[in-house]
Amino acid sequence: MHDVVIVGGGPVGLFLACELGLAGCTVLVLEREPDPRTPWKALPLGMRGLNAGSVEAFYRRGMLSVLGVDDDPHTSPRNVSHFAGMTLDPAKVDVTTLPSPALEGVMTSLEAVEAVLSGRAAELGVEIERGVVVDAIAQDDEGVEARAGERVFPARWLVGCDGGRSAVRGLAGFEFVGTEPLLTGYTAFTTIADPEKLSPGFALTPHGMYLRTPVEGHIGLMDFDGGVFDRSQPPAREHLQEVLRRISGTDVTLSEVHLASSFTDRAMQTTTYRRERVLLAGDAAHIHSPLGGQGLNLGIGDAVNLGWKLAATVHGYAPDGLLDTYTTERHPVGARVLDWSRAQVAVMRPGQNAAALQGLVRALLSTPDGTTHVFEQTSGLSTRYDLGGEHPLVGRDAPDFRLGDGVRLGELLQRGRGVLLDFRGDLGDAARAWEGRIHHSAGPAEDDLGLDAVLVRPDGVVAWAGEGRRFEEAAGRWFGAPEPLGAPHRPGGSGRVSWSNSTSTSS
Template sequence: MTFHDNERYDAIISGAGPVGLFLACELALAQCSVLVLEKTEDPTSPLKRVPFGIRGLSAPTIDALHRRGLLRELQIHKRIQSPHQHAGEGPRRQAGHFAGIPFHDGDIDATRWTYRLPGSTPTHLLSEMEELESVLARRAETLGVRLLRGAAVTGFHQTGDGVAIHSHERTFEGQWLVGCDGSRSAVRKLGGFEFAGTEPEFTGYTAKVDIADPKKLKPGRNMTPHGMYLQSQPGHLAIQDFDGGAFHATGMPITREHVQDVLRRISGTDVTIDALHIATTWTDRARQATAYRKGRVFLAGDAAHIHSPLGGQGLNLGLGDAMNLGWKLAATIKKHVPHGLLDSYHAERHPIGERILDWSRAQVAIMRPEPHARALNGIVRDLMKTRDGATYFAGKVWGLSTRYPLGDGHPLLGSSVPEFEFEDGRTISDLMHDGRGVLLDFAGTASLERFAGEYGGHIVYVTGHPKESFELSALLIRPDGFIAWASEGPPDIGDLHNAAARWFTRGASS
């Protein structure tokens, strides 16, 4: 007998990882009713905790969390030690890597990032998956999101005005469905989304073990003629075996003997593993949905794109999807939607995902255990020791070059808004906690205040004198924190109307 949930939701999200939960928060912030379906009963896992669960947060993610008042709730980065700390402190402290090749704080020219103000959030932080999910789940619950665990999506069909989602014997109805259910996404498969890309070159292993003779292994990341192994802490291993992803594809259990055999072959030692406590495999398969939307169904996060975890870009890419889609879908649900708004989700996020997949492939290309790759690796290593090289790679890894193609004009157009601080102590992030657009007026122009009033609360008018304005007179900021319009002199209200019409509708908010 089929059980029908009595309530019809504005949006149903498959997957209660960070991407699904953050998207749920964004929708609920706009007073949308949201149901999250998660197939696993228990959200906890040793793989989500330190050290395996450590993830690097890039600048766009940090800004997004800060703009919603969530960053202060994350504490792990204040307590855990970076896995790069062994590389030294001070100006030679390792700040990140590309294909295992480190770049260091002292080599980076931060003055290149002209619009990063002294009060900006950090360019990069460490986080833990379990804590991040816990913080987002609490916020979602506070906002009224309904979360059902142990409820896998087993089917769905679209109707003229919604989607009926099946979870075994239960059926739920929503206006929209978003698949945030990971690399093996049921929503993607059931929806028939094309998932194009490249096959893997290696099987990666992450394992916690007891090693009888740990001194036989070098600390840190080690490239060998047969692959790579990393010993970040005693007994905590990461291994890359360039087998074309063959072992991962078998789905066979990961035994102590197998990990020992792989480690011995990669390290060139006769190291002995006494006990295997936990292990998982992964690959560098790089695939991306050719479309992020089919009718009333969207994909976000790993459901939309997968790649090697090298460099920690996946979580940040997924959270960026959620921040971009959330306010656009909410505006559509509330019928405050300019033509083409939802199409801009794919248009803006797909190219960024494509670039990240290529970034991942490039790392694998120079990590192969063969002469041509070692030659390229050496050249890149030399480049990263230069100031220009370190700055370039840091900017890419930290997401500082993220920009949407919103037209010509001021260099900030399409970029994340700088962390302006006003004389009264307020910052731009303080003004964005409720997820609305912001019109910043640094000159107190009456015509701009009237303009914002025409949008009935969709755009918040803010005037004040910032400590640094970059000679700007006014800015229109989308709810996700990206600049839609900028003026250096007397504002052109016609240009402002044209810019606003792409993202907002006039009239009272609901």
């Protein structure tokens, strides 16, 4: 029996598997597709943007350079997405208002992300089985089983990361609620006979929106048809050409369509992310239009939040209610993203009021405040969990404190444990009781923000920041009861991965 079975081997399932493997859990990933390599994951159709929050997650686990991103993620943003097809100006982002250390997102592909995560998962001992279609789930107080035909996969916990058409969601009886679509969207790789007839980039028109990317022949369309297009089959060339001509107001010709798919702006979310021993993450828990490119990033945020909490539960030291904070923290984030998606659709929707509404939004985006607000939303930097602390840092992504010897907080988080930054060096005795779960680093930082100490959760969220000896209360809330002196350490990492050196008074 595995500690955790994950159904779905996409980026969200693989990131979660890495988090659990890093914490010493036994993990099995079941993926229905037999081959991870498809044209839909490679460029250009597999192009995806990792926002600043996701970049920070890869950085904190030592995977950013493996992904091919060598730049410092703490630079000012150069590419800041769009709102309803209206591109943001990075020069108007006020970086002094942003709480996160990572400000720069990156463009990559699903293929590249999955390759990095699959490699790391293998290093951590995660098992991956492909070509497995889960068709039944059974659970009781002791465990849960995923079944695929005659095969049975028992585990203590099961997580559905199997996408927008999640089998796990239906089999486990999750309620899925939301709003029906207003549009059909298309993404296609084509040969355009007369590309000069289409403007580059996003083009909002009285009939919808089209996108012509820098990749020759790669186009996107938003057709406000009420979502009635039959999506059971790939869209035909004639249909795509008709939609493109109507939206663009040109007689452009598509000579050939090599690959094409459709989507809608249907926005749905489960009412909870946990039912007993079954949990959901990523598109299995929430779906929305791809506007703003937030789907993948929202799912990675789910995985980062869930991983350490589920591992603590598996190992038996999680405080009461820790696993339930996954829903209480992440469900509101998902709801905000769904509303953000709906707002963009409302701005783009053709009609007599569309031009006026778009003009208002453009005016707001011409200001630093407006652009910064939108960037905070799309980058994931506005997230703050309600952890009950008074300090403005509590519940937010931790700044990437640089310690006296040059080591950054992000490096200390690579082991997947909590980190206590003890700037005054007087919490060593107290921290020793959580030695297997919290990395204690004593010493000054270049900018300690006037704090004595900061306690950071494994997901990089500040759990406590302040003065004096209230550390024990915060540590007990998030990392369970302290260990008796002389007790053996709990599992907390793997020796199969080489990690950066770090300053510490306890390893």
